[in-house]
Amino acid sequence: MNKNEVYRFLDQKQVWHQITEHAAVYNMEQLEQVCLPYPGCDAKNLFVRDDKRRNYYLITVKGDKRVNLKDFRRKQGTKPLTFASPEELDTLLGLIPGAVTPLGLLDDTECRVAFFIDRDFWQEPGLIGVHPNDNTATVWLKADDLVALLREHGNPVQVVDLD
Numbered sequence: 001m002n003k004n005e006v007y008r009f010l011d012q013k014q015v016w017h018q019i020t021e022h023a024a025v026y027n028m029e030q031l032e033q034v035c036l037p038y039p040g041c042d043a044k045n046l047f048v049r050d051d052k053r054r055n056y057y058l059i060t061v062k063g064d065k066r067v068n069l070k071d072f073r074r075k076q077g078t079k080p081l082t083f084a085s086p087e088e089l090d091t092l093l094g095l096i097p098g099a100v101t102p103l104g105l106l107d108d109t110e111c112r113v114a115f116f117i118d119r120d121f122w123q124e125p126g127l128i129g130v131h132p133n134d135n136t137a138t139v140w141l142k143a144d145d146l147v148a149l150l151r152e153h154g155n156p157v158q159v160v161d162l163d
Contacts, residue, residue: 043101098135
């Protein structure tokens, strides 16, 4: 799905969302330069795989949070983890580096990627800001709605406490 297809999909599903268009951003430092309506609700996304390239994970946390992959591995019982390649990102989610987003899971037709989202997104106001498969905008959604959409699509989804 491209950006406009994501918007149409959200409209068709009657999911509340708000769109903030901005210049392309490729990392959290660049996003800090953008005036966002819900500061503190923006998401950082890590696309990782196990050492055998059998299992893929999308880990989503608030933008100011760090993820320790060794701790994540221990808590979730995975094999050793490393960042997936740009080719794997394109093949599985149709995304480029800098545009990684949970909405890319809607293009994961085989539902190979497991989604882990940090419980912090349920703190007031309960919103999450993610790219619409394109890093020139941020779409604000209710965290509950995002999780429901991805579960309906069929990807494994877990809400977890990520330190």
